[in-house]
Amino acid sequence: EAQVTQNPRYLITVTGKKLTVTCSQNMNHEYMSWYRQDPGLGLRQIYYSMNVEVTDKGDVPEGYKVSRKEKRNFPLILESPSPNQTSLYFCASSRGLAADTQYFGPGTRLTVL
Amino acid sequence: AQKITQTQPGMFVQEKEAVTLDCTYDTSDQSYGLFWYKQPSSGEMIFLIYQGSYDEQNATEGRYSLNFQKARKSANLVISASQLGDSAMYFCAMREGVGGSNYKLTFGKGTLLTVNP
Numbered sequence: 308e309a310q311v312t313q314n315p316r317y318l319i320t321v322t323g324k325k326l327t328v329t330c331s332q333n334m335n336h337e338y339m340s341w342y343r344q345d346p347g348l349g350l351r352q353i354y355y356s357m358n359v360e361v362t363d364k365g366d367v368p369e370g371y372k373v374s375r376k377e378k379r380n381f382p383l384i385l386e387s388p389s390p391n392q393t394s395l396y397f398c399a400s401s402r403g404l405a406a407d408t409q410y411f412g413p414g415t416r417l418t419v420l
Numbered sequence: 421a422q423k424i425t426q427t428q429p430g431m432f433v434q435e436k437e438a439v440t441l442d443c444t445y446d447t448s449d450q451s452y453g454l455f456w457y458k459q460p461s462s463g464e465m466i467f468l469i470y471q472g473s474y475d476e477q478n479a480t481e482g483r484y485s486l487n488f489q490k491a492r493k494s495a496n497l498v499i500s501a502s503q504l505g506d507s508a509m510y511f512c513a514m515r516e517g518v519g520g521s522n523y524k525l526t527f528g529k530g531t532l533l534t535v536n537p
Contacts, residue, residue, distance in 0.1 A: 338523050350511070350527040357522075365524060397465060401523060408455070409525060411465035 309334045311412035313398050319418045320388060328383045328415050330398030336410075337403035339381040340365070341373065343394040344414075350397065356381055357403065388419040423447065424512050424528035431533050433502045440487070441497040441531045443512030449473075453515045454495040455525065456486065460508040468510075471495060502535045509533075 311332045320326055332339065340355040342365075352365030356375040370392055372384040381400075385392060396415045401407040425444045433439040445454065456468040471479045471486045479486040487496040499506055509532050513525040 340524065342525075347529070349529050350513075350525070352522075352524045355522055355524065363522065365522070395463065399465075399525075407523075408467050408470055409523065410467060411457075414463045414465070416463070 309410070311398055311400050311410050313396075313412035313415050315415060316413060317416050319420065321420050322389055323387050326385050326388060326417075328385075328396060328398075328417070330381045330383065330412055331379050332381075332398075332400040332410070333379065334400065334402075334410070335378065336400035337378070338407075338409075339375070339398065339400045340409070341371070341381070341383050342397045342399065343367065344397065345394050353383070353396075388417075390419050393417060393419050422528075423516075423526045424514055426512055426528035426531050428531045429529075431531055433499075433533065433535055435504060435535055435537050436501055438498060438500045439502055439533065441499070441510050441512075441533065443495045443497065443528060445493050445495060445512075445514050447493075447514065447516050449516045454486070454488070455513040455515070456484070456495075456497045457511045457513060458506075458508045459511060459530070465511075469497065499533075504535050504537060507533060507535045 314329045337358045341353040342350045344350045351367050354373040356362040398412040399409040401409040452473045454471045458466045469481045469484045471488045483500045485498045509530045511530045512528040
């Protein structure tokens with residue numbers, strides 16, 4: 308089954324404790340992206356990647372890191388999480404064509420205390 | 421200025437009736453794409469329908485159709501024969517440009533649809 312998976316689905320952590328949210332897709336997609344969803348603000352892009360070893364900032368990259376060492380994986384790293392990073396996070400992927408649909412993972416609900 | 425505007429924070433519809441969810445967009449690009457996603461209470465984002473700016477026909481996918489009025493910059497979602505399972509948040513999104521390196525989607529704030537039995 309074609310899908311985007313994220314782990315963990317739920318996470319409660321404390322300020323400053325490094326964490327990684329994994330994202331993996333099995334569709335051989337070139338393009339991957341991370342979004343965060345906050346009430347009243349909608350979904351905003353954090354980082355994106357056009358292919359292996361090619362990443363760039365989205366609209367709200369502060370406090371996040373990403374890497375793309377393999378085509379299928381695009382982990383989101385929070386080196387020192389803060390409470391304002393409490394949010395619902397989505398990973399998305401698509402082929403490397405502008406018209407292509409972006410498929411979203413199931414989301415990761417993160418709470419930083 | 422907002423790039424995607426969804427003016428209806430909430431909508432109610434009776435089961436089996438049709439409903440239209442409004443979306444207007446703002447772009448100066450000639451080439452762009454418009455998407456609708458559904459987000460049920462469980463939280464996942466489900467792709468529903470896509471319309472390209474150069475597509476002459478309105479997109480349809482089963483009970484979903486997109487009423488694309490390019491001159492008005494509107495891309496309304498029409499759901500026919502509503503079902504209880506259609507109750508969810510619906511997001512309109514736009515991807516601008518072609519050939520750029522970032523296929524970022526810009527989302528509207530969403531419309532919460534409630535289908536009544």
